[in-house]
Amino acid sequence: MTRPLPLLATTLALTLAALAPAPAPAQSANPFAPVILVNDLGITGYEIDQRMKFMTLLRQPGDLRKEAEKGLIEDRLRIGEAKRMGITLNKEGLAQGMAEFASRANLSTEQFLAELAKGGVEAQTFRDFVEAGMLWREVVKQKYAQKVRVSDADIDRALLLETQARGQGTRVLISEIIVPAPPGREAEAMAAAKRASAASGDGSFGALAREISAAPSAERGGRLDWMDLDNLPPQLRPVILGLKPGQASAPLAIPNAVAVFMLRGIDDKGNVKNTPQQLDYARFIAGPAGAPETSALIATLKAGADRCDDLYGLAKGLPAERLLRESGAQGALPADLSLALGAMDIGESTVLQRGANAELVMLCARSALPAEGTEAAKPDRNQVAQNLTNQALNAYADADLADLMAQAVITRK
Known part of the structure; x- marks a missing residue:
């Protein structure tokens, strides 16, 4: 799932102003000839070059060629799975998806394409990028939406910050396992994370942390010190509050790794502000x-x-x-x-x-962050349920893509 990048419009503007040429792909007699085959779906040198330029404009870090190839391979797997399931997009839906992505930079689709063109990125490159993401979202929805069941108890736990009298400065005691997921080993990392997610109690979780975690906390069995709940990322707070002491979370995909958290304790005393x-x-x-x-x-x-x-x-x-x-x-x-x-x-x-x-x-x-308005909006149970559903679907999506990657036949020419 592609997430919006902060300050994307400013990033594009600054990058384009002083853009150096993107590194060239491996030389080929024909840049439009496939250089990678993913289950017989080709990726050309030209596509890799275009994705690298696109990533350069978004100021993405790391080895651009390696990351471009990885992204395109994953897109081929997403598209291949959509084709297998008979899922397609119409022109209107694709146009809407492109407009939504461009709006994250406060630009229209036409303005966004014009900015990309200044960096040598073709409109088709952006169109293909958006299409793969939209097809994958529909794949995940059709495969797993019926499997996700959010109960009233789940919602109540997620609303705990707002619905119970709990103290300002609420603290949580958690343990973490961070499993590295380098390119080509995503399925292995997800399998290890699922083992951690199934762990019951601090003892077994701690043993796994020492064995498989790459975090500095591994030598302490993944144990972290007490931390204020507000210091946790907003998207992680409902995950932690949905756990019982001794219970581990579902695997959470983060860049180059998969994370699992266990709640060991909670210290609460009254209302929590949940301040951004x-x-x-x-x-x-x-x-x-x-x-x-x-x-x-x-x-x-x-x-x-x-x-x-x-x-x-x-x-x-x-x-x-x-x-x-x-x-x-x-x-x-x-x-x-x-x-x-x-x-x-x-x-x-x-x-x-x-x-x-x-x-x-x-x-x-x-x-x-400064409060917007005089009073924060009260949580809506339907929105909380939707957020919990999206979290579950994201976990399914990450696991499914890792499985597709593990089963794929990938050859390079």
């Missing part, structure tokens, strides 16, 4: 994950930086794009960043693998 947060953070792109020089740089950064401003001195002499200072609403951040920052105090840092690179991420500041 603005996070100010820094990302230092250290280099290719696992490389010795990357590990050495990360060690230097951790030893020499106690706050975000310290990173600027350590970045002296490096290209400006290696150190990024960013800010955004917690609920709008990518899932891996939102989860990592949620557990941090100001000045704390952690290392994430994002794409092919390792990044040191540090929390610079945390503040409450």
